[in-house]
Structure formats: C-alpha cells, structure tokens
Amino acid sequence: MTKNLNWRGKLINAISQYRMYYDKGISVLAIIRNMEITDLGILMAVCKYLFGDHISTSTIIIIGACYWVINVCVNLSVGFFFEKNNGWEIEAEVFGKRVSPGRTILVNPDGTPYGAEEIRNVK
Numbered sequence: 001m002t003k004n005l006n007w008r009g010k011l012i013n014a015i016s017q018y019r020m021y022y023d024k025g026i027s028v029l030a031i032i033r034n035m036e037i038t039d040l041g042i043l044m045a046v047c048k049y050l051f052g053d054h055i056s057t058s059t060i061i062i063i064g065a066c067y068w069v070i071n072v073c074v075n076l077s078v079g080f081f082f083e084k085n086n087g088w089e090i091e092a093e094v095f096g097k098r099v100s101p102g103r104t105i106l107v108n109p110d111g112t113p114y115g116a117e118e119i120r121n122v123k
Contacts, residue, residue, distance in 0.1 A: 026079075
C-alpha cells in the first residue's frame with residue numbers, strides 16, 4: 001500500500017509513524033512523570049526568578065531546549081523499541097488480552113484475517 005505514494009504521502013506516513021512511536025513512548029513511560037512544554041516553561045521561569053543574578057537567560061533557555069529534545073528522543077526510541085519487539089503481544093498477555101482498538105484485526109467469515117494473502121505474498 002505504501003510503495004506507490006508520492007512524496008506528500010510518504011511524509012504523512014512518516015509523521016504518522018513517528019507520532020505513533022512518540023505516543024506509545026509516553027504511555028509506556030507513564031510511571032515517570034512526563035514534563036510538558038508548559039511545565040518546562042514554568043520551571044524555566046522559576047529558575048530565572050530564583051537564579052537570575054547568577055545564570056543568564058540564554059543558558060536557562062538552552063538547558064530547557066536540550067531537555068525537551070532529549071525527552072522527545074527518549075519517547076521516540078521507547079515507542080520504536082516497543083513496536084519492533086512484540087510490545088503489543090506482551091502488553092496483551094500482561095493486561096489480560098486487552099489490546100488497543102487500533103490493533104484490532106478484521107476477520108473473514110471463514111476465519112482468516114482480511115489481507116492475509118497480501119501479507120503472505122509480500123514476505
């Protein structure tokens with residue numbers, strides 16, 4: 001399906017995949033509080049208020065931006081690792097076969113999944 005896309009379709013496909021990885025990374029790392037940009041901005045303002053005489057504004061902004069970039073990279077890598085290492089199957093076993101609705105497989109009346117023939121031919 002994705003091999004006949006033009007450059008816009010490939011861009012949308014890539015953005016959708018990275019968003020899926022990022023969202024899954026956030027949900028997997030939910031035990032650790034994930035700081036949003038607004039929280040980071042508030043924290044940077046507090047640092048400027050408390051340490052404004054000792055640390056320059058540009059240093060605080062650079063540290064905040066670096067933290068945000070590292071946070072995005074960690075979420076993407078965790079989501080990518082989850083997707084590529086049977087994370088959905090493990091999660092279904094742990095949580096009692098409750099799988100995300102986005103991972104529902106449609107089945108033909110004879111019991112085979114829709115599109116199974118195309119998948120077998122591609123591999």
